Amino acid sequence: xxxxxxxxxxxxxxxxxxxxxxxxxxxxxxxxxxxxxxxxxxxxxxxxxxxxxxxxxxxxxxxxxxxxxxxxxxxxxxxxxxxxxxxxxxxxxxxxxxxxxxxxxxxxxxxxxxxxxxxxxxxxxxxxxxxxxxxxxxxxxxxxxxxxxxxxxxxxxxxxxxxxxxxxxxxxxxxxxxxxxxxxxxxxxxxxxxxxxxxxxxxxxxxxxxxxxxxxxxxxxxxxxxxxxxxxxxxxxxxxxxxxxxxxxxxxxxxxxxxxxxxxxxxxxxxxxxxxxxxxxxxxxxxxxxxxxxxxxxxxxxxxxxxxxxxxxxxxxxxxxxxxxxxxxxx
Amino acid sequence: xxxxxxxxxxxxxxxxxxxxxxxxxxxxxxxxxxxxxxxxxxxxxxxxxxxxxxxxxxxxxxxxxxxxxxxxxxxxxxxxxxxxxxxxxxxxxxxxxxxxxxxxxxxxxxxxxxxxxxxxxxxxxxxxxxxxxxxxxxxxxxxxxxxxxxxxxxxxxxxxxxxxxxxxxxxxxxxxxxxxxxxxxxxxxxxxxxxxxxxxxxxxxxxxxxxxxxxxxxxxxxxxxxxxxxxxxxxxxxxxxxxxxxxxxxxxxxxxxxxxxxxxxxxxxxxxxxxxxxxxxxxxxxxxxxxxxxxxxxxxxxxxxxxxxxxxxxxxxxxxxxxxxxxxxxxxxxxxxxxxxxxxxxxxxxxxxxxxxxxxxxxxxxxxxxxxxxxxxxxxxxxxxxxxxxxxxxxxxxxxxxx
Ligand SMILES: Nc1ncnc2c1ncn2[C@@H]1O[C@H](COP(=O)(O)OP(=O)(O)O)[C@@H](O)[C@H]1O
Ligand SMILES: [Zn+2]
Ligand SMILES: [Zn+2]
Numbered sequence: 001x002x003x004x005x006x007x008x009x010x011x012x013x014x015x016x017x018x019x020x021x022x023x024x025x026x027x028x029x030x031x032x033x034x035x036x037x038x039x040x041x042x043x044x045x046x047x048x049x050x051x052x053x054x055x056x057x058x059x060x061x062x063x064x065x066x067x068x069x070x071x072x073x074x075x076x077x078x079x080x081x082x083x084x085x086x087x088x089x090x091x092x093x094x095x096x097x098x099x100x101x102x103x104x105x106x107x108x109x110x111x112x113x114x115x116x117x118x119x120x121x122x123x124x125x126x127x128x129x130x131x132x133x134x135x136x137x138x139x140x141x142x143x144x145x146x147x148x149x150x151x152x153x154x155x156x157x158x159x160x161x162x163x164x165x166x167x168x169x170x171x172x173x174x175x176x177x178x179x180x181x182x183x184x185x186x187x188x189x190x191x192x193x194x195x196x197x198x199x200x201x202x203x204x205x206x207x208x209x210x211x212x213x214x215x216x217x218x219x220x221x222x223x224x225x226x227x228x229x230x231x232x233x234x235x236x237x238x239x240x241x242x243x244x245x246x247x248x249x250x251x252x253x254x255x256x257x258x259x260x261x262x263x264x265x266x267x268x269x270x271x272x273x274x275x276x277x278x279x280x281x282x283x284x285x286x287x288x289x290x291x292x293x294x295x296x297x298x299x300x301x302x303x304x305x306x307x308x309x310x311x312x313x314x315x316x317x318x319x320x321x322x323x324x325x326x327x328x329x330x331x
Numbered sequence: 332x333x334x335x336x337x338x339x340x341x342x343x344x345x346x347x348x349x350x351x352x353x354x355x356x357x358x359x360x361x362x363x364x365x366x367x368x369x370x371x372x373x374x375x376x377x378x379x380x381x382x383x384x385x386x387x388x389x390x391x392x393x394x395x396x397x398x399x400x401x402x403x404x405x406x407x408x409x410x411x412x413x414x415x416x417x418x419x420x421x422x423x424x425x426x427x428x429x430x431x432x433x434x435x436x437x438x439x440x441x442x443x444x445x446x447x448x449x450x451x452x453x454x455x456x457x458x459x460x461x462x463x464x465x466x467x468x469x470x471x472x473x474x475x476x477x478x479x480x481x482x483x484x485x486x487x488x489x490x491x492x493x494x495x496x497x498x499x500x501x502x503x504x505x506x507x508x509x510x511x512x513x514x515x516x517x518x519x520x521x522x523x524x525x526x527x528x529x530x531x532x533x534x535x536x537x538x539x540x541x542x543x544x545x546x547x548x549x550x551x552x553x554x555x556x557x558x559x560x561x562x563x564x565x566x567x568x569x570x571x572x573x574x575x576x577x578x579x580x581x582x583x584x585x586x587x588x589x590x591x592x593x594x595x596x597x598x599x600x601x602x603x604x605x606x607x608x609x610x611x612x613x614x615x616x617x618x619x620x621x622x623x624x625x626x627x628x629x630x631x632x633x634x635x636x637x638x639x640x641x642x643x644x645x646x647x648x649x650x651x652x653x654x655x656x657x658x659x660x661x662x663x664x665x666x667x668x669x670x671x672x673x674x675x676x677x678x679x680x681x682x683x684x685x686x687x688x689x690x691x692x693x694x695x696x697x698x699x700x701x702x703x704x705x706x707x708x709x710x711x712x713x714x715x716x717x718x719x720x721x722x723x724x725x726x727x728x729x730x731x732x733x734x
Contacts, residue, residue, distance in 0.1 A: 236684075237501075237688055239501055239504065239505070239679070239680075239683040240505065240678055241502075241505045243505070243509065264548060268620075269569075269571065269621075269624050269626075270548075271571075271621055272569065272622050273564045273567075273569025273570065274575040274667075274669055275547075275571035275573055276573050276669075279573060280544065280545075280546060283544055
């Protein structure tokens, strides 16, 4: 004859009684004075001779599944030990039926507050027990997913930037407005779009944070946990380091015909050293179109003049004087 | 091709820079009175203002100990008076009586270009002020981890591979690209002008030889760039040149990072050219049209001409960079500056996105990093052993955690 126990009350009964009593669904325990509701599904074979131990192991297993923090998550070993001691107190209470209701509430509260960490540590444990190859495969897959996400985001941003640029060019082609103004407005739009997307991402993140914040205040809190540093998204390496080139508002001609430039384009003494007239044209065009910078300078000067008459005049005089020349000849 | 100025993602930073610039220009006027163009009665007020601004700036910083001495400056560690934990490098320019106003051109250039160039891979200039005796002081970003030369030379203590070389070269490339995109030539790129910040970021420093791209027909000096890093066109006395000179320097730094000794260490300019001929090839009219018209060009006898080295030659010496890396290196060491990669083309090369991925800057080897780290580990282990109570608790729970 086989005996089974149910972790609800650990009352021992034979297999055929279990079949008979609980096959129709949950029923009260037949042991006098117990009457806990038991389900057939949870009956199992006894592992330990001593049912007290059987129960302790079950309780510990359940607590350990929730309180699965690792030493590496704590700032100091002392913090980790303090945590272990608190968990032990909680376990002890459950084993010896001290303050069971409040202890269970604490456990549930902790489980809810730390669901993500618990799941994460559980996955880690599973990974650790899995074979090395499986682990590597999982890591590779995760890295691939991260890269994919980063690539998609980047593409989206690039596409928006491109579109913004095309719009600017079309506007310049089909409008009588001052090209400079169109460009400036166009840039604002591109900026606004990416700001909008960033805001959307921020909102999502804020929502996540709020859903945690709004949950009931934790009944069980741990001190000394290391602040979680989110692993940096592994982004695609950008050789330019995130710097972008402003959409240009002039198409540089392959060659500018100007008698003054002719010699520079043909003199071997100038060419053989690598001097490039094109670079000079580019710089000149850039300086001619760099109105935006001058506006800012003047605006700053004006603002400062309002704040401090003395200071403002000086800055404006210097900013104006400096902005005029290219400055390259000075040195 | 369209050329365009560069902007960062932070649209507001321009405004800040310009405001700062307007202010520091006022300070600068004080140092170079001949540049003030304001009418006399205004000048009086301007001088006072400039002095006040200068005084304010000077009072903001405190000089601590001396860090080192260079050719034209003494460098001190300093901090913001308002923040004792902050760190800055204060570079006090030595007075040079050769110059009318007691200031060397180097210092003026350094201020001028550092003010204009704001980039993570270019050393930041926080402020400028003059101290007693009209000494010019540059308040620079403090860069505590030495320079690239120290890392290259410490072949006993520091190990690195292609991923690290790629990370360092990438940061150098960004700095130079940014300079060129803003029409500035650096003209002194070499490992000991590449400082390392606390976070591992490489910072291009020493703009004492920098200048803007020149106007047509305006000759430039060819006595620039430290000899080992100097391109053939400058050794031949070219007076009209381009950003290609900086790219050659980057190529020689790239080679040095791999070899861990200077690639072309000539004793004289003539010797330098010989080394280039041996390692890269002899410059001739065929491969570099017009080269013989350069003032300092020396003819070569047919028998002594070394053909331009092919890929196999480079692979034998720089094989660790891989075939793609070698391809990039060769493009940076083209003899004819017009055939050399530009800084932009360098960054567009596929080496950057091919394996191995560049090491993250926090993981890059650093000066003395090995020893410090070991000390840390020892300290921590000592602390753990002392904590007796902790061990007991840990054991107790270990029993419980068994499944
Ligand atoms: N920004 C900085 N942060 C920390 N140390 C610096 C900085 N700039 C210079 N130093 C130190 O001061 C020394 C002299 O600097 P510098 O005048 O630039 O030298 P050099 O003339 O050799 O280029 C350097 O070797 C370096 O040790
Ligand atoms: Zn029975
Ligand atoms: Zn029962």
